[in-house]
Amino acid sequence: MSLNLIMNTSTSGLMAAQTQLRVVSDNVANVNTPGYVRKIADQVAMTSQGVGSGVDVVRVRLATDRFLQAAAMSASSEAARQGVRYDLYDRVQSLFGDPGGTSGFFAQVDSVFAAFTGLAEQPTSTPLRQDALYKAKAVFDEAARISTQIQLVRADANSRIRGGVDQVNNLLREIEALNDEIARSRATASDASGPESVQAALLGELGKLMDVRTSVRDLGGVTVRSGSGTLLAGRGHAVLEYSYSGEVQAETTFGDIFVTEPGGARRSLMDDLTSGELRGLVQVRDTEAPAAAERLAELMTRVADELNRAHNANSAAPPPNRLTGRNVGQAFETAIADFTGNSNVVVTNAAGVVQARAAIAFSGGTMTVNGVPATPATFLATLNAQLGGAATASFANGVLSLQASTGTNGVAVADDPVAPSSKTGRGFSHFFGLNDLVTSSAPAVYETGMTAASQHGFAAGQTLSFRFFASHGGVMRDIQVAVPPGGDMASLLDQLNSPVSGVGRFGSFTLDNNGALTFANVPGGDWRMAIASDQTVQAPSGVSLTALFGIGGGVRASRADSFSLRSDVQGNPALLALGQLDHAAAVGALAITPGDGRGAQRLSLAGQNNVRFEPAGGGGGGVLSVSRYASEFSGEIGGLAAAMKRQKDAAVSVSAEATARQVAQEGVNLDEELVLLTTYQQAFNASARMIEAAREMYDVLLGMV
Template sequence: MSVTSILNNANSGLIASQTQLRVVSDNVANVNTPGYVRKIADQVSLSSQGVGSGVEVTRIRLATDRFLQAASLSAGAEAARQGVRYELYDRIQSLFGDPGGTSGFFSQVDSVFSAFASSAEDPTSSPRRQDALFKTQALFDEATRIAKQIQAVREDADGRIQSAVENANNLIQQIEALNVEISRAKVVNADASGAETAQAALIDQLAQVMDLKVTARTIGGVSIRTGSGALLAGEGAATLSYTRAGTVTGETNFNDVWITEPGGTKHSVMDSVTSGEIKGLVELRDVEAPAAAARLAELITHVADELNRAHNANTAMPPPNRLDGRNVGQSLESALAGFTGQTTIAVTNSAGVIQQRVDIVFSGATMTVNGVAADPTTFLATLNAQLGGAATAQFTDGKLSIVASNAANGIAIADDATTPSNKAGRGFSHYFGLNDLISTDRPALYDTGLTLTSPHGFTAGETMTFRFANEAGARIRDIQVAVPAGGTVGDLLNALNDPATGVGAYGKFTLGADGALTFTGLGNPPPKMSVLNDNTSQVPSGVTVTEMFGIGTGVRVSRAEGFSLRTDIRQSPSKLALGQLNLAAAAGTPALSAGDGRGALLLADAGERSANFQGAGDSIGGQISVSRYASELAGDIGGKASAAKNRKDSSEALYSEASARRTSHEGVNLDEELVLMTTYQQAFNASARLIQAAKDMYDTLLGMV
């Protein structure tokens, strides 16, 4: 071996040792730097024609393990998803208060019925009446507050989705810019580890927003795709886009979050991600919060309905001069069809003595009024004739009203004790809401009592638009359905279920025996349906198809915000109906008594009466009492919050473990680095001594010449 070869070998050793020492120094200097990935200098031996010719550092790389990185990124995305879900659902749970406390929402439900029980002990006591009314109004005020705050939580989630999208775009652009920088460094065999470390930190942040698949590129840098394969970075930067909804209500339809790949291909984000912050926010906004709001609305609707059932069976003393019903969302003819049983309308004086009495016997499509035959089309005229001028009944804009002609007289209604009037589980006065205790500004009951042959009252050509989304929340299709020329509910149902012009390709609407309309999606899992808009208007009530039948979660959720104590009763507690009309009272004797507390007991027992709850959220509904439903809802809300916390804790523990293992592999170990530093210092010294020996040899040779 020549002296020149010896010098070249020693020089390559010096350069390699210097490079290794610089790498070790960087590692030691960053031992406590968060996110720093240990550098490794790959060193190989050189040879020429089978003879060793020194060493060389081929590249400086990061001590990454793609399997540990993938596990850490996946665990981080899931931890972010469960974290935001728990954070926001915990806010929803806190709105209801402590289920076992005395001031929580669910305890207020029980306190209302207890207050009416106290009123029964002394029906003439004004303070007890006021206490019952105060607690009743407080309950519905609290339901309104909770319902609005749930929508506020959804609005917060929606705003955070937009922020997450903006953050993701910024991270993707930075990652792609570093891809370019790393590739350039690789071309000239420069040290790109600093850019790679910065890129790895950005990828970790992006993985918190959405789940990722990271692949190393042969030219340097990384290619990043979503879980379903949508390209985010590697061949240019993808762009996420989203426009938030603004003020959120129960009927708000949200926009899609889109990914536009570098090549221009557009995908829904919800088709592409299975975890991460965006996924968790969308799940909370579109699934968990609406489910809680829907169950709240179903509960408070039946609290109102059962109080109204009892109040409509009662009457005040003296009875009110007029009874004004609620908007039943139907024509009078449709509303009357299907009634059975008997009811009595009485006009009494201020002492409770009946001045005029009308007994009505329903028989499905026909009826008798004081023995005079009538049908739904002639009912109103026949009723007014039998009232004999003592009172007048009228039906306007979907509302039935009965007004006593003499301002000193009042109206009282009572069902027959043996065969009470009934349609869809409600008596005559209850069905029309003639003596409701709780009023609402929108349709709240969807068991309409309509049949397939009932006229629907909508104008042909009016349209409604439905949106279908998959299980992940990505839009599948928007479908506009027109009201058909046929005027029956059956015709409307056929138009809705038409596979070509309706929603039949995605599910089916069915009309129950109680007149409730339900939708069942096709497939497993079935698509989710919502209502984009409804331009229909029923004559004479003015309600839409979706309002009348409660189509879509949104219109059902909004019910919780519309209940309040009837204005005249709130202003004058004496109008609270705590007595009952005595149909067996002898002529000329009072049929009403101021001390009658039977109606108060009926109001107190309203919470224990079995009611027909419809499906809402995760509940399938069924026959259950209001108090039992409230207890189950309290348990459901608390259970879900607890489960969300457990999922959060578990995912964070898994993320911590995955991160610890990754850090153990990628992080700096001072002991190892000091050993390497000693090794390369000795290698440097050996190379230097070899150079010195070669120099001495060269000097000796020169001296021999």
């Protein structure tokens, strides 16, 4: 072996040892750096014509375990999804207060009915009246506050989705830039471990936002795809798009998150989101928070309706001068049709003595007033004639009103207790809301009483758009439907259910016996329907088709913040209807007295009435009392929050274990690094001694010359 070969071999060993020592030093220096991946310098022996000629470090790489990296990233993505779901839903659950406490929302619901119990014994007590009104107002105000806060949770989720999309775009851009840098380092045989370490950290951040899959490129760097295979980075980077800047309300229908692959077409990303923060945010925004809002709205609708049922069956003493109903969302001829049973409109003086009365009888599509036949078209004129000028009934903009002609007189409506008037399970006064205690700014009860032959009042050509969402949240299709000619509900149902001009390919609408319109998916259909827009206006009420029938969960959820206590009753507690009018009292007889508290007992028991709840927010509905529904709703809210916490804790535990195993494989072990440090120091020293020995031999040879 020549001295030159010895020198070259020793020099290569010296340089290789220096590189190894530098790698070990980097590892030791970053022993406590989160996410740092241990470096490894690959060293190989060099030969020349079959003779060893030294060593060389061909590359410095990261000690990455692709299997453990993928497992940790997947677990981290799921932990992020479950974490954001629980954090946001816990905010929703906390809005209702302690389910078992005395100050929570559900306790307030029970306290409303209990407040009327004392009034049954002391109906003339102004403080007790004011207390009952205060508690009733407080529970509806609290429901409105909770509903608003739920929408704020949705708005927060939506804002975080926008921010998350921007963050994903930034990460993809940086990951792709690092791909280029790593490829250049590989091409020039430079150390690429630095950009690879940064890229690994960026991939970890990306994995928390959405589920991704990575593979190593032959030229260096990684290819990044979504869970379903959409290319995100590796041959250029994808671009995500999402924009929604409007105010988030219960009726808000959000659009899609779109992705444009490098050199590809624009498409929905929703079906790619199976885990990660973005998926969790979409779930809370579009499913879980709206479900809570829908359940709350259904509860408050029935609380209001049962209080109104009792209040319409009662009367103040003396009765008020005017009764103004609610907007029934239909023409009077349609609204008055199909009643059964008997009711009475009574006019009294300030002492409660009857001044005029009109006995109304409904039977088999016919009606009479004091025995005089009437039709839906002539009913109001006949009623006014039989009242003899003592009071006037009028109907405008969907609202029925009764007003006594003399300012000191009052007007009341009382059903026959044996054969009460009824339509959709509501009496004449209750159906029109003539003596409601709780009012609503929009239709809240969707049992319209319409039949297939009823005129709906919407002009032909008016349109509404339905939006269908897939189970993963992506928009499947928007379908615009126009109101057809004909004007009856049968024609409208045919149009809505048409597979060509309606939504028949996705499901069907049906009109039940109470005139409620419901939608059901076709068998096996796993999608959700919402209203994208509604341009319909009913004459004469001015309400839209979706508002009248409560089409879509958003419209139904919006009811929770629409209720309020009647303003005139709040201003004058004497108008609180706590008595029961003698429906059979003749003209000149006493019909009601101020000390009558029988109606207060009916109000106190309103929460125990079994009523029909519509399916809402995943709940099946059914026939049960208001108090029972509130109790079940309370349990479901708390149970779902607890289940989410368990899922979050389990996902975090799995993520921690996967990360621990990855760190054990890829992290820095000081003991191992110290052994390597000692080894390469000795190798460095050995190479240095060989160089020194070769130099001495050179000196000896030169001295011999």
